[in-house]
Amino acid sequence: MLSAARLAPRIDALLPQTQCTQCGYEGCRPYADAIAAGEAAINRCPPGGSAGVEALAQLLNRPVLPLDPSCGDFNGFHLAVIEEKHCIGCTLCITACPVDAIIGANKRMHTVLEDWCTGCELCLPACPVDCITMIPAGRDWQRNDADVARQRHQASQARRQRLRQASLQAPALPPAPAAQTAAAAPAAEGGGAETRKRAVIADVLARARARRGADAASGSDTP
Known part of the structure; x- marks a missing residue:
């Protein structure tokens, strides 16, 4: 009988690699590790469908389930599309994408690379x-996609x-001179730069949602 360490890669090879986390794990390999260790059932991968469960059951000599x-449904392979006129360039979707399928820069419109998108919906x-x-x-x-x-x-x-690692290894910034610290005091007393930043972000989001709502009401919004 194969050890969990040797079995996990074989299980991972049968998973769809969408990295959607619907199984309750942080990705396909962590789910494969849990199955190999006997800590997870083989029927928690909606993107793999019933065919995926059958393949895992055959590999592991377990009954098909x-x-x-509770893990959700999967109704076929879908792609993410960004409505660019509504994008505010926050980069949060870029951070969420597990395969770097979204490109863009801060405060610039983002775009999904269709050939890379796994349809995970994490964005x-x-x-x-x-x-x-x-x-x-x-x-x-397809398996090649996976x-x-x-x-x-x-x-x-x-x-x-x-x-x-680079962030952890970066040298600490020297303390600000006393004059700068004193100059920053009034801003801190008035709420500070961080408070103003949050207010600006909240205003941008509110205006973006209002614009989106106006477009929808006028019928000019595109799917």
């Missing part, structure tokens, strides 16, 4: 102005880890 409805709750929708991809998610998505996810994780 119906998909766990939807991250968007503060609800300008991301899911549309049918017009095709099925293999490429795994590579992109691993590359994204490695890049983010490097950034975290």
Whole structure:
């Protein structure tokens, strides 16, 4: 009998690699590790569908189970699309995407790279102005898609880890001179820069939502 360490990669190879977290784990590999350790059932992956459950059951010599409805449904492969005229450039969707399929810069419109999108939907709750929708991809998610998505996810994780390490290793800034500290005191007493920043963000979001509502009311909003 294979050990959990040797079994997990084989389980991971059968998962769709959408990294959607619907299974309750942080991605496909953590879910595979949990299955291999006997800590998770094989029917918690909606994107894999019944075919995925059957493949896992065959590999592990376990009975086939119906998909766990508590993990959600999957109605075919969908792609995320950003309504660019409503995008405020907050970059939150870029941070949420597990495969770096969204490009853009701060305060600039973002765009989804369709060839990279896994349809995980993690960008939807991250968007503060609800300008991301899911549309049918017009095709099925294939094993080659899964293999490429795994590579992109691993590359994204490695890049983010490097950034975290660089941030931790960055030298601390020297303390501000007393004159600067004194000059900043009135701003702190009046609420501080952070409070003003939050107020500006709240105003931008409010105006973006109002614009979106006006477009919808006039019938000019596009799906």
